[in-house]
Amino acid sequence: MSQAEILTSVQGGLGVITLNRPKAVNALSYNMIGLLDDALTTFEHDDAVHAVLVRGAGDRGFCSGGDVVTLHQYAVDNDLGSAAPFFRDEYQLDHRISVYPKPYIAIMNGLVLGGGVGISASASHRVVTESTRLGMPEVGIGFSPDVGGPYYLANAPDGVGNYLGLTGTHISGADAIYAGFADLRVPDDRIEQLVQRLATISEPGHIDAILAEFEAAETSVLETEAHWIQDVFCAETVEEILQGVQQVSEQGNELAEKALKAMQRHSPLGMKVTLEAIKRARNLSLAETLVQDLRTTMNAVAGTELAEGIRAQLIDKDRNPQWTPARLEDVDDHQVAAFFAPVDGVDDLVIQT
Numbered sequence: 001m002s003q004a005e006i007l008t009s010v011q012g013g014l015g016v017i018t019l020n021r022p023k024a025v026n027a028l029s030y031n032m033i034g035l036l037d038d039a040l041t042t043f044e045h046d047d048a049v050h051a052v053l054v055r056g057a058g059d060r061g062f063c064s065g066g067d068v069v070t071l072h073q074y075a076v077d078n079d080l081g082s083a084a085p086f087f088r089d090e091y092q093l094d095h096r097i098s099v100y101p102k103p104y105i106a107i108m109n110g111l112v113l114g115g116g117v118g119i120s121a122s123a124s125h126r127v128v129t130e131s132t133r134l135g136m137p138e139v140g141i142g143f144s145p146d147v148g149g150p151y152y153l154a155n156a157p158d159g160v161g162n163y164l165g166l167t168g169t170h171i172s173g174a175d176a177i178y179a180g181f182a183d184l185r186v187p188d189d190r191i192e193q194l195v196q197r198l199a200t201i202s203e204p205g206h207i208d209a210i211l212a213e214f215e216a217a218e219t220s221v222l223e224t225e226a227h228w229i230q231d232v233f234c235a236e237t238v239e240e241i242l243q244g245v246q247q248v249s250e251q252g253n254e255l256a257e258k259a260l261k262a263m264q265r266h267s268p269l270g271m272k273v274t275l276e277a278i279k280r281a282r283n284l285s286l287a288e289t290l291v292q293d294l295r296t297t298m299n300a301v302a303g304t305e306l307a308e309g310i311r312a313q314l315i316d317k318d319r320n321p322q323w324t325p326a327r328l329e330d331v332d333d334h335q336v337a338a339f340f341a342p343v344d345g346v347d348d349l350v351i352q353t
Helices: 030-044 068-077 080-098 149-154 160-167 173-179 188-198 204-214 226-233 238-249 254-265 268-281 286-302 305-315 333-338
Strands: 006-011 014-019 051-056 061-063 104-108 111-113 125-128 133-135
Touching: 006 030, 014 030, 014 188, 030 051, 030 080, 051 061, 051 188, 061 104, 068 080, 068 286, 068 305, 080 286, 104 188, 125 173, 125 204, 133 173, 149 160, 149 268, 149 286, 160 173, 160 226, 160 238, 160 254, 160 268, 188 204, 226 238, 238 254, 238 268, 268 286, 268 305, 268 333, 286 305
Parallel strands: 014 051, 051 104, 061 111, 104 125, 111 133
Antiparallel strands: 006 014
């Protein structure tokens, strides 16, 4: 390894963790998951550390997700034995962050996708910027949101979670706050100053006041479009949602036009599993959602859509996936339900608390 994938330091009362794969927009490798977990343990037991701050190296983003190229190989080889430890440890880490005993501050600038959402949306303090582009884009590779994503999507304002999950769209920092993935927006050019101020804390109670000093709110486009998103995306089936999007698109709504194009190119099976995952998560805790996520993820690794989606998007880059089934009407309820069933040879996730 040419350089450390995780950097840690103590700055005043702040334990700082930097994801350090800037060329890959800090995509999470299996090694990084373990290193991040180790850093949290070290800072948890260091009485001089009053809070932990997590950020990404470089200026392209916090974290672009998991190591999808490695995931592709697991899916092609149907290698559940290699894939399971990665996701099991990742989901344990996501849950640990949600119950971490010290304040955990995530600086969510630039790209915050997939696995990046998993290690930030469960933070106690979630800071976005004007460069933030947050998304759960898994459906675009024939997959469905994981890392607790269905839990956050299920708890978003009416219809918005379904919209984000089914379109895979990237949203702004202001939109992320509206949707419940973040807490406040700070300008990019003030982040370094914010980190310096946070380093001066002598107790956790100082954090909220410091963050409030730097906050610069912005109007959410998603909130201004919420009237039709709620009407359309609260429908019971993907077919009904797609029909509703088509109707709004025909009225010249630009956001609906983009949503329609996205849904038309996504995996029919992936979209139906996504909608079902969000529906089920409405009655689940984050921990219970992560247990569900391991089942849907491992069933996806065992299937065909994930391998084909990654191939088309990231390997061959022909952007022409051949989905199976190719049409929404050819996906039956049994195929969808199978994604939520136990996976042969893979034990269910047991969250360590």
